[in-house]
Amino acid sequence: MGNATGTTLEELKACESHEWYRKFMTECPSGLLTFYEFKKFFGLKNLSEPSDAYVKTMFSTFDMNDDGFIDFMEYVAALSLVLKGEVQQKLRWYFKLYDVDGSGCIDREELLLIVKSIRAINGLHHEMSAEDFTNMVFDKIDINGDGELSYEEFMEGIQNDKMLLKTLTESLDLSHIVQNIQGDMQGKA
Template sequence: MGNSSGASLEEITTCESHQWYRKFMTECPSGLLTFYEFKKFFGLKNLSEKSNAYVETMFATFDLNDDGFIDFMEYVAALSLVLKGEVQQKLRWYFKLYDVDGSGCIDREELLLIVKSIRAINGSKNEMSAEDFTNMMFDKIDINGDGELSYEEFVEGIRNDEMLLKMLTESLDLTHIIQRIQGELKENY
């Protein structure tokens, strides 16, 4: 996001930017979104411990300067990525999201934790269990068999497997959150 993802304010319309700014400043007049406000902002209540940990990780990926807050520019960069980001940009963000401990690699436990958390938040009922999905991803893209996915393995593996790309994209589809924001914006005009 921001400069690192290639998403920029120029990629969104002036009208969108104005609407997002009004929504952002209405929800957090200080101009800084805390983790608590982030959860409230997106209607995330009564989360399990695992789901809450996932939301914390998501918050951290949007908090580009690691100051514990999401400012308006970070917010716009995140929305721009979700709405208009290219596959490579989204894969970079997905990797950062899945790399919970920031080690530069994703291990099975991290992937399983995030998959379970995403499913809990989205309420998705998939045919494949979270464990089976995690094992399938590792079987397909852990090229060197070390039990960890490097950034390169992750990006190349997902890009070269249409089914994994589709499953990953659908599991992290945030359009319902974007639609909620846009719906609230329309109500206020």
């Protein structure tokens, strides 16, 4: 399986999957992660009400079969998306996540709430305020000016504006939380 020059990609992936499984089963011996355990798992505590609502939405998007739990396969799919997903996949996930009310469109209030919540969770400083960021997104990609972003407007607008794509990805990125988990796993190994 290995070779003389080092570890193969398959071995690295297997090792990473083993670590994810070990971490998952250590934190969640039942094999099913509840919302409370999800927050604990990611170190998300003392959240504001909007941030907690955002985390609930994130939990729901990861709970692909809507059974109220995240099993190991859903967990791996979520981690893979956050860490290794293609731009299209991440944008589809972002859209689903930002459409808090499930209307099929994202309005200014939904995007502003999500941006503020993610920033509160991340604890990172941003040059642009959440309000200015939200206004910039709508100014650039709300083509018909109706105050809502349809799926098509969102996908096309962000993919066609490299600066906006970069800003959105950086400001709404959750991979540092996952990397913290990976760091914890490596520290315990």
